Amino acid sequence: MRRSTVTERAPAGHGALADTPPPPPRRSRRRGLRGLLVALVVLGGLLGGWYAVHQEMPAWYARLWYPLEYEDAINEEAARQGLDPALVAAVVNAESGFLPDSRSSQGAVGLMQMLPETARFVAGLPGRPSPSPDRLEDPAVNIAYGTRYLRYLVDRHGTVPLALAAYNGGETNLAEWLDEAAVRGESLDIPHDIPFTETRAFVTRVLDTAPIYRRAYGDRLDAPPVP
Numbered sequence: 001m002r003r004s005t006v007t008e009r010a011p012a013g014h015g016a017l018a019d020t021p022p023p024p025p026r027r028s029r030r031r032g033l034r035g036l037l038v039a040l041v042v043l044g045g046l047l048g049g050w051y052a053v054h055q056e057m058p059a060w061y062a063r064l065w066y067p068l069e070y071e072d073a074i075n076e077e078a079a080r081q082g083l084d085p086a087l088v089a090a091v092v093n094a095e096s097g098f099l100p101d102s103r104s105s106q107g108a109v110g111l112m113q114m115l116p117e118t119a120r121f122v123a124g125l126p127g128r129p130s131p132s133p134d135r136l137e138d139p140a141v142n143i144a145y146g147t148r149y150l151r152y153l154v155d156r157h158g159t160v161p162l163a164l165a166a167y168n169g170g171e172t173n174l175a176e177w178l179d180e181a182a183v184r185g186e187s188l189d190i191p192h193d194i195p196f197t198e199t200r201a202f203v204t205r206v207l208d209t210a211p212i213y214r215r216a217y218g219d220r221l222d223a224p225p226v227p
Contacts, residue, residue: 062216066209069098070111073140075222081151084224086214087160088147090206091167093213100139109136112146119145125152161190164206169199 068089078085095113096102108115114122119133122145129144136142153163157174166174177195181188191203213221 057212057215059216059218062212066093066212066216067098068213068217068220070100070139070143071217071220073143077143077147079222079225081147082225083147083151083154084210084214085221086217086224087206087210088143088150089213089217089221090210091146091150091164092143093209094202094205100142101137110142111139112142114142114145114149118149122149122152159190161203161207162188164203165190165194165199168202169194169196173199 070092071085071089074088074092075085078088092098092111095108096111098111100111102111102113103109104113106115114136116133116136119136122128123133125148127148129141129148131138131141131144133145136145150163150167153166153171154160156171157163157166162174165177173196177193178188181193191200191207194200194203214224
């Protein structure tokens with residue numbers, strides 16, 4: 001009898017299992033998990049350290065977030081109007097981010113976002129800036145008109161927060177908010193009672209960042225006026 005020459009083959013599944021590498025040892029898995037945990041702890045420490053520095057806002061760190069330019073004009077005009085240069089710098093930062101060619105959709109111009117009609121009003125005030133109000137694109141002229149207007153608002157409304165609300169939201173709107181609060185038998189709580197989101201955010205930002213500018217740039221901004 002003739003013997004068959006066909007060699008029996010193992011089932012395909014059996015061969016595939018034979019070629020599969022063995023699973024990694026448990027010790028390697030533990031090492032990988034341990035390394036991941038260490039990385040997460042280090043990352044958490046770095047984030048915690050950054051958050052602490054961001055909350056404390058030391059001078060060197062604040063300068064990374066809050067720019068300062070045109071400090072000569074800011075110091076000169078703030079002194080002329082009896083304002084804190086740090087307050088003026090905070091207004092410039094909030095209004096334009098120190099970009100002198102900034103223009104709003106409402107037509108406000110320059111560093112302190114002065115409306116041309118507001119500049120013409122300022123030009124009629126006592127102690128008006130000497131340059132023409134038509135030169136608002138010039139950073140020094142814009143700062144001169146902006147600080148003179150801010151001084152007018154502080155004198156008219158009595159406090160810096162109210163003046164800032166009028167600076168951004170308009171005097172007519174501020175008068176309405178004050179009247180509405182009086183009808184309720186309350187005083188206007190600035191900035192919380194400001195109904196305009198943009199104006200509320202502007203006032204909050206300026207009041208929060210003025211002390212930061214004072215701390216960050218005390219060597220470049222003159223001292224505030226003595227009350």
